[in-house]
Amino acid sequence: MAEPLLALHDVHVTFDGFRALDGISLEIFPRSARVIIGPNGAGKSTLLDTVIGRTRATRGRVVFRGQDITRMPEHRIVRAGICRKFQTPGVLEHLTVDDNLAIAVRRNKRWWAHFRTGLDRAERARVDEVLGEIGMTAQRDRLAAELAHGEKQWLEIGMVLASDAELILLDEPTSGMTPAETDRTAVLIRRLAVRHTVVVIDHDMAFVEKLAAPVTVLHMGRVLKHGDIHALRDDPDVIAIYLGRARRDDAAG
Amino acid sequence: MPMPGRRSPLALVAALLPFAALAFAPLYLAPYHLLLAGRFLSLGILAMGIVMVWGQAGVLPLGQGVLFGLGGYAIAMHCKLAALAPDELPDFMQWNGVEAMPWWWKPFASPGVALAAAVVVPSLLALVLAWLVFRRRMTSVYIALITQALALAFATLLISRQSTTGGFNGLTNFDTLFGMPLADDRARLWLHLATVGLAALAYLFARAIGATQAGRLVTAVRDGENRVRFLGYSPAPYKILVFVVAGAFAGIAGALHTLHMGLISPAMVGVVPSIEMVVWVAVGGRTSLYGALIGTVVVNLAKDRISSDWPAAWPYLMGLVYIIVVLAMPRGLSGVVERLAARLRWRSERAAEVASHG
Numbered sequence: 001m002a003e004p005l006l007a008l009h010d011v012h013v014t015f016d017g018f019r020a021l022d023g024i025s026l027e028i029f030p031r032s033a034r035v036i037i038g039p040n041g042a043g044k045s046t047l048l049d050t051v052i053g054r055t056r057a058t059r060g061r062v063v064f065r066g067q068d069i070t071r072m073p074e075h076r077i078v079r080a081g082i083c084r085k086f087q088t089p090g091v092l093e094h095l096t097v098d099d100n101l102a103i104a105v106r107r108n109k110r111w112w113a114h115f116r117t118g119l120d121r122a123e124r125a126r127v128d129e130v131l132g133e134i135g136m137t138a139q140r141d142r143l144a145a146e147l148a149h150g151e152k153q154w155l156e157i158g159m160v161l162a163s164d165a166e167l168i169l170l171d172e173p174t175s176g177m178t179p180a181e182t183d184r185t186a187v188l189i190r191r192l193a194v195r196h197t198v199v200v201i202d203h204d205m206a207f208v209e210k211l212a213a214p215v216t217v218l219h220m221g222r223v224l225k226h227g228d229i230h231a232l233r234d235d236p237d238v239i240a241i242y243l244g245r246a247r248r249d250d251a252a253g
Numbered sequence: 254m255p256m257p258g259r260r261s262p263l264a265l266v267a268a269l270l271p272f273a274a275l276a277f278a279p280l281y282l283a284p285y286h287l288l289l290a291g292r293f294l295s296l297g298i299l300a301m302g303i304v305m306v307w308g309q310a311g312v313l314p315l316g317q318g319v320l321f322g323l324g325g326y327a328i329a330m331h332c333k334l335a336a337l338a339p340d341e342l343p344d345f346m347q348w349n350g351v352e353a354m355p356w357w358w359k360p361f362a363s364p365g366v367a368l369a370a371a372v373v374v375p376s377l378l379a380l381v382l383a384w385l386v387f388r389r390r391m392t393s394v395y396i397a398l399i400t401q402a403l404a405l406a407f408a409t410l411l412i413s414r415q416s417t418t419g420g421f422n423g424l425t426n427f428d429t430l431f432g433m434p435l436a437d438d439r440a441r442l443w444l445h446l447a448t449v450g451l452a453a454l455a456y457l458f459a460r461a462i463g464a465t466q467a468g469r470l471v472t473a474v475r476d477g478e479n480r481v482r483f484l485g486y487s488p489a490p491y492k493i494l495v496f497v498v499a500g501a502f503a504g505i506a507g508a509l510h511t512l513h514m515g516l517i518s519p520a521m522v523g524v525v526p527s528i529e530m531v532v533w534v535a536v537g538g539r540t541s542l543y544g545a546l547i548g549t550v551v552v553n554l555a556k557d558r559i560s561s562d563w564p565a566a567w568p569y570l571m572g573l574v575y576i577i578v579v580l581a582m583p584r585g586l587s588g589v590v591e592r593l594a595a596r597l598r599w600r601s602e603r604a605a606e607v608a609s610h611g
Contacts, residue, residue, distance in 0.1 A: 052483060054479070054483075075483075075485050075486055075487045078482075078483055078484060078485035079485045083483075084483055086483075090477055090479070090480040091477075092472070092476050092477055092480060093476050093477075094472050094475075094476050095469055095473060095476075099469050102466065102469070103466070103470065103473055103481070103484060104484050109485045109486050111467065111470075111486075111487070111490035111494070114466040114467040114470060115462075115466075115467055116465060117465055159484065163484065163485070
């Protein structure tokens with residue numbers, strides 16, 4: 001069996017006594033996709049935050065490519081090969097679409113390497129390619145602030161693509177998208193998982209089905225189940241947490 | 254706002270024309286107005302530094318007076334020493350009963366050391382300060398307070414060490430520069446040309462940095478520091494960079510202004526002048542280098558007129574101007590001009606559209 005690309009070992013995150021993550025262990029293998037689902041407050045976003053260093057594990061370890069990244073500065077984690085798309089589109093508003101992608105595409109991210117005006121040829125070509133992939137070639141000179149919500153989502157997906165990170169974390173990539181755009185995103189993610197490793201958080205079951213990837217269900221900061229989406233859909237525990245605890249409490253009481 | 258054509262060579266030439274016109278100012282300005290032009294242009298160099306820190310990086314600096322003062326005192330110390338006979342002490346040291354030259358005065362006898370110090374010392378202070386605050390991820394509010402406290406401390410220190418700093422009166426009564434009498438027409442001309450030249454260079458330098466990827470990253474860090482971090486960049490170096498450049502600009506401005514005025518004193522480096530510097534930039538428009546130059550001239554010209562007739566009113570008036578600008582025109586005069594230009598463009602486009610359909 002191959003080495004996992006990303007491994008979480010008994011990760012705990014506590015916010016003022018609230019256990020957002022309560023002992024998560026998870027292994028993700030190279031060149032695959034994984035979907036994480038769970039009701040609100042299950043700890044899905046916190047899980048991604050902990051991988052990328054936005055929140056820190058109070059206990060446990062996060063290992064990427066055999067390297068412990070639990071306490072590494074955020075920008076070093078990213079340079080090691082992880083890129084995250086946030087739930088609310090995080091584009092750089094006062095820069096053009098092209099400049100947003102240019103910042104994402106640079107390979108050398110140390111500050112002294114940036115006293116030039118352009119990109120090198122390979123980076124330029126990659127930006128042009130990504131613009132085509134996300135269908136924004138015509139908007140390349142517009143300021144990101146002027147884009148519609150869906151376009152900002154695409155731009156941020158484009159930034160993740162341009163970064164060419166080995167591990168890509170997508171937090172609700174389809175929120176605010178039309179059904180047609182959602183389908184396009186599913187195709188894009190399936191294609192990405194050939195060369196990259198992709199972790200997707202989403203609620204939208206129809207979208208998750210289209211991804212055709214193994215699913216992990218989180219509940220109250222713990223891993224509840226792993227499995228295939230069709231099996232999980234019919235699983236009584238999964239149904240119970242999605243329909244609300246009240247019902248199970250009734251049953252128990 | 255990036256506009257088409259802004260990076261074209263023609264736009265660059267147009268931007269440099271006013272500097273060229275100012276270089277010939279000795280031919281058409283009366284001596285008093287020439288002095289004002291030189292002074293305001295020196296201050297404009299500092300203002301362009303504030304544009305980089307405040308407008309481009311989004312961090313409000315309230316202690317630029319300190320960096321200005323370091324440049325000013327460096328050159329003033331040299332001027333004091335240059336006028337002395339061997340083994341003589343500067344006038345104010347004699348009055349204060351100082352018997353031997355303090356060690357930290359001695360290097361300033363060399364003009365090269367003084368000129369270098371006027372740029373290097375403020376840049377270094379800016380570097381250390383920026384490194385400390387940005388490494389710790391302090392927010393803009395704390396940085397404003399810290400820099401403000403620094404301005405207060407610096408002015409207090411200068412006043413309390415009267416015997417070696419000239420105290421409240423500062424350093425004055427110097428009349429030669431590199432062997433030329435400072436009041437001489439030839440010295441005035443050289444000083445004016447040096448001021449115009451350095452202002453133009455500072456403008457070009459700031460503009461060039463803005464055009465590089467590092468410049469884009471400065472804006473990117475202002476808009477989304479975390480986003481930049483999660484794209485794999487450390488945000489601190491870009492903020493430190495603009496702080497250091499602004500420090501160098503402030504030092505150069507301080508040195509030039511001191512030579513134009515023949516005086517540097519704590520009254521030019523403390524809390525109130527540091528805030529005034531921010532007001533110049535707010536009035537001109539904090540994201541525009543040219544706006545800052547124009548704001549500096551407008552506010553200082555007003556100050557020159559008003560405070561000679563009515564000195565007590567100036568600080569109140571300045572406060573009022575600041576409030577009006579923040580509330581009514583957050584992007585200053587340059588913002589107003591841009592809005593007008595956009596409206597004109599829109600009208601002419603509409604007219605063209607109507608004509609083509611009609």
